[in-house]
Amino acid sequence: MxxxxxxxxxxxxxxxxxxxxxxxxxxxxxxxxxxxxxxxxxxxxxxxxxKQLGGMATIEIDYENNQEEVTAAEGKLEQLDEKLIKKIGESPYVKYYDYNASSWAETKDLKSVSAKEEEGFGMEGFSLKGSNYSKILDVEENKIKLLEGKVFTQEDIDNGKNVGLISSKVAEENGLSVGDQMVMDMRGNSFNEDGSKKELLKIDVPIQIIGIFEPTTVQMKDKENKETEQQNSNQQFVSLQQINTIYLPNKTVSDISKNYIEKMKKVDPENPYVKGAEENDGEYYTPIYILKSPDDVEAFKQETEPLIPKLYKVRASTDQYETIGxxxxxxxxxxxxxxxxxxxxxxxxxxxxxxxxxxxxxxxxxxxxxxxxxxxxxxxxxxxxxxxxxxxxxxxxxxxxxxxxxxxxxxxxxxxxxxxxxxxxxxxxxxxxxxxxxxxxxxxxxxxxxxxxxxxxxxxxxxxxxxxxxxxxxxxxxxxxxxxxxxx
Incomplete structure (x- = not known):
């Protein structure tokens, strides 16, 4: 056997x-x-x-871990320059990237979506969001959906043309459509001790509308999800801000901001906004990197952190899970x-x-x-x-x-x-x-x-x-x- x-x-x-x-x-x-x-x-x-959160990363000031140092710097922190942003963008982990100049325009004639419609927030004006990526990162990432028109051309980006994209609600509010010449009436104000404000100047900025978008990723959750009032409030604010955003080339946003600051300096040299702009001389950009995979986040952080200035950190969309998981x-x-x-x-x-x-x-x-x-x-x-x-x-x-x-x-x-x-x-x-x-x-x-x-x-x-x-x-x-x- x-x-x-x-x-x-x-x-x-x-x-x-x-x-x-x-x-x-x-x-x-x-x-x-x-x-x-x-x-x-x-x-x-x-x-x-x-995977749901996606592989998205940005570089920002680390306020949480360097609060004393950031406060001591008094707004004179080293800024991220374009060369560094582009160098990081050449990483093998990066699919594509963009960096955004940002500004704010308070308006009266050009109507933003009011608080009555969105409930709870008063906003008289628009967020100006610059782009150096002609396809517009928010469109590529499905944060906004292009309903009509087109995105930027590389010529628009390079030359800083006065062309922009607005939301469908803003277009409806002002009776605008693709191809129209929109006039953004930027207002400069000073505030009195009693809290009232006085208009000091008005700058008309002509912008040709080349596209109309609709936000897609900011949605209110059903009551069945038991969201708290604070979470709903935050979502409403994000939604309202997205609706009242105008997408422009980076150079356009920078030129608009410089022109506004120069004119405000003449009429109100003690204005806090003007002083703050003088202290932070130079362009400030917010870089956004879209990684090839969410699994590349940690490797991207290890590669990038030695390159960025002191007091900055790499923050990724997947950090949410690290925080609450x-x-x-x-x-x-x-x-x-x-x-x-x-x-x-x-x-x-x-x-x-x-x-x-x-x-x-x-x-x-x-x-x-x-x-x-x-x-x-x-x-x-x-x-x-x-x-x-x-x-x-x-x-x-x-x-x-x-x-x-x-x-x-x-x-x-x-x-x-x-x-x-x-x-x-x-x-x-x-x-x-x-x-x-x-x-x-x-x-x-x-x-x-x-x-x-x-x-x-x-x-x-x-x-x-x-x-x-x-x-x-x-x-x-x-x-x-x-x-x-x-x-x-």
Whole structure:
């Protein structure tokens, strides 16, 4: 009888020992399977949420970690120049990028969308958003949808032409359409001690409308999502700001700002806006980098941070998850520790159990060896026995362990053990990274323990690998067997 048939007979005839080994592997397999299920589910949540957030990054002043230094600088911080922005944009992780000059124009004749329509915010004027990327990054990233007209040409960008894009609501409010000449009446005011304001100047800026857009990514959530009033208020403000944005070439925005400051300087040299502009001499740009993949964020940060000026940092859209995904990270860490402990326990317990069985079977094994059977065949018999029993136990625990992982993770998520982070985050304020707002509820709802090919393959590799490693000690026992001494 060859050693394979002997292994099959041994498993079926010695039912007691086979059941003991089966029970040990089944129990430990459930622990490993449940932990792997939790770990892979948390990793899938992180991957999916970050994919939803996208691979977008910007460079900004790190107020949070350098508050004293930033305050001491009194507005005289080193600015990001175009050369540095373009150098960073050449990174292999960057798909495309833009940098934006920004300004504000208070108007009267040109009507912005009023607070009556959007409820809660009074705005008399427009945000001027410059672009150095002719296709307009917000259009490419589906933050706004181009309804009519076209985007900029490279000639528009290079020459700083007075061409722009406005929202459909602003167009409707002012009776404008593509091809019209829009006059933006910029107002300069001074404020009296009693809070009243006095108009000092008016500058008419003609802008040809080449496109009309509609915001797409800023949407109000349903009441069923249980958004707080503060979150709704923030979203309304972001939505209103987006609607009252005029897209222009960077050079156009810069020229408009310089002209305004020069004229304000003549009529009101003590104006805080004029003084602030003088202190921050030079152009200020906000760079936005679209990465090829959200997975490139960390590599991009490591590559970029040594290049940027002191007190600046790289901030990415995926930082939202790092801020409010603490529960998933903690659960992933806990499950990782459990997997490690369970693997070590499995190695020790199975090794000792099988070794004890080998001692009881030393006469059987001694007979095989004394009859001339090879030690490799005897070892093969033991390994096959272990693989048969462990295979059945691991397949069954694959199913039950998944349910165990689901119950344990639900219990943890509903407890206070993991709830150390805030319930939500105002998605990075009011810049280009705020297109999607993620809350802890969104992350919890995205979490799901389920069967997947990755889970099955990972578990079987870990399980079978552990069983085979645990066979090392019993096999060493067989190597040391002396059939002559056993048979005496």
């Amino acid at each position: 060859n050693f394979i048939k002997r292994a099959l007979c041994s498993v079926t005839r010695k039912k007691g020992k086979s059941l003991i080994l089966f029970a040990v592997i089944f129990v430990l397999g459930n622990v490993i399977a449940g932990s792997i299920a939790i770990q892979q589910s948390t990793q899938n949540v992180e991957k999916n949420i970050k 603490g529960s998933m990270k903690k659960m992933s860490q806990i499950s990782g520790y459990v997997v490690l402990i369970a693997v070590i326990a499995t190695l020790l317990i199975i090794s000792l159990v099988v070794l004890l069985f080998m001692r009881d079977r030393k006469h059987e094994l001694g007979i095989y060896l004394s009859l001339g059977d090879k030690r490799s065949h005897v070892m093969g018999q033991i390994i096959i026995e272990m693989l048969i029993i462990s295979g059945v136990a691991l397949i069954l625990s694959l199913i039950t362990g998944n349910f165990l992982g689901k119950m344990v993770s639900e219990s943890l998520l509903n407890s206070d053990i993991l709830n150390s982070t805030g319930d939500s985050i105002n998605a990075f304020g009011l810049d280009t990274l705020d297109s999607i707002e993620i809350t802890t509820d969104d992350i919890m709802n995205a979490y799901e323990v389920k069967f997947s090919l990755g889970y099955i393959v990972t578990y079987l590799l870990v399980g079978l690998g552990t069983v085979l490693l645990s066979a090392v000690l019993p096999l060493l026992y067989i190597v040391r067997l002396n059939p002559k001494k056993i048979m005496m």
